[in-house]
Amino acid sequence: MTDSQPPDEADCCTTEQPLSADELRDDVRLLSAAATDTRYEALRRIAASSDGVCVCELAPALGVSQSAVSHALSRLHTDGLVTRRKEGRWRYYEATPQAETLLNALDAIRQTTHE
Numbered sequence: 001m002t003d004s005q006p007p008d009e010a011d012c013c014t015t016e017q018p019l020s021a022d023e024l025r026d027d028v029r030l031l032s033a034a035a036t037d038t039r040y041e042a043l044r045r046i047a048a049s050s051d052g053v054c055v056c057e058l059a060p061a062l063g064v065s066q067s068a069v070s071h072a073l074s075r076l077h078t079d080g081l082v083t084r085r086k087e088g089r090w091r092y093y094e095a096t097p098q099a100e101t102l103l104n105a106l107d108a109i110r111q112t113t114h115e
Helices: 021-033 037-048 055-062 066-078 097-113
Strands: 082-087 090-095
Touching (some): 021 066, 037 055, 037 090, 037 097, 055 066, 066 082, 066 090, 090 097
Antiparallel strands (some): 082 090
16 A cells, blocks of 8 residues: 555554443543533532532522532432432532542643643
């Protein structure tokens, strides 16, 4: 084959998938969980807290209804980015190690793009 000839179809796009189908699905689920402004900002605020955050604290900070915050937190919890504990009638949310790793990776990416 010369440089002027197109590559044979067998030579094109033969890269291997570095992830299993399950790993790929899990990664997309995780990224999707934090993929709205409300969920992402809630996750950032929760991760910055040392003692957990209540829905009643997040709603005014995020500028959305308690219902919207509850829905966002439910998704973050379902996808393993936050844990929740109940104290009386309040639920407090804390970031999981997986969420901390994700946020740290995003911080590192942001730093490299600003260098």
